[in-house]
Amino acid sequence: MDVVSGYLNRLKISREKPSLNYLQRLIQHHLSLIPYETFSKFYYYNQGSQHVPDFELFVQHLEDRGWGGTCYSLNINFARLLEKLGYTCAFVRVLPGHVAIMVTIENSRYYVDVGYGSPMTRPIELESRYRHVLHGFGEEIIFTNIGENKFLLERRANGKTFVTKEIHWVPLKEEEIIEEAASSFQDCDSNITMRRISAVRFQGNNCYFLRDETLKVMNYRDIRAHHFKEKDMWMKAVVEAFQVDEQGLEESIAFLEKRGIELFEK
Incomplete structure (x- = not known):
């Protein structure tokens, strides 16, 4: 199986000609099947690499270990996939500390982001109007035009903004x-x-959100928070929620312990 087929196989979607509809389905499958996670980030650092994995290695770890990555690994490799599928892609800075994808389809430019751990489940044509609002899992994601080639990105929950970033809409x-x-x-x-373990995955009506020893399961009805004191129980729950391998979890715990952060009593 070639690398592109391996990626699509992981996404459980067939290869099609580029279209806006296909792009939206690719995004939705990505958020559901490939997690935002820091396990792989610790692994790459321990291997002596401070770079985004190349396309082949990224897909290998999708298949073998269930990993995805954080924003740079996820969005850079998703853009690599999109280009191999025939899309025209560029990157855009989202400050501070983030990157997203600009996808051009029939002279329209769309904002795409599978690396934020948020329910941005469709491409957003930012330039089509002054303001866009997405809803999902008790959260509002608001895009507002704030000047030439600049958009404000806000994430709100319970009426309060908890993240603000600025999109520089320059390819x-x-x-x-x-x-x-x-x-x-x-x-x-x-x-x-x-300095912390993080993972996010959207599966059906549930959003799984991991922060260190706490796993939250959010849906349209409620939020359930599970606080784990025992490592074995935590590992079992995390493997089930994110479909990742246990070895990566052990390595992540050890990585943090070496830096004075202990999640569980020995």
Whole structure:
């Protein structure tokens, strides 16, 4: 099986000609089947790499370990897939500390993001109107035009904004964001991504959100939070929720322990 077929097989979707409808289905399958997670980030760092995995390695770990990655790994490799499927893609900075994809279809440009751990389940034609609002899992995602080639991205829950970022709507090549991607692997306390375990996956009506020893299961009715004190019970729940291998979880716990962060009593 070639690499593109392996990726599509993981997404449980067939190859089709590029279209807006196909792109939306690819995004929805991605959010459901490929998690946002930091297990692979710790692994790559331990292997001596501070770079986004190449396309072949990324797909290998999709298949073998159930991994996805954080924003740079997910969006860069999804864009690589889209280009191999015939789409025209570029990257856009989302400040601070994020990158998303600009996909051009029939002279219209769409914002695509499978690397934010949020329910952005469709392409957004940002330039089509002043404001766009998405709803999902008790959250509002709001895009607002704030000037030439700039959009404000807000995430709100219970009427309160908990994340604000600024999209710079200027197309960039992959090589123009490589240094930023590498900086996301910095092993320091100020880089919070390297100091906690995180994972997000959307499956049916449920959103699974992992932050260290707490697993939240959110749907349209309620939020259930499971706080684990025993590592074995935590590992069983995380494997089931995110379909990842146990070895990566062990490696992640050990990575944090070496930096003075202990999630479970020994």
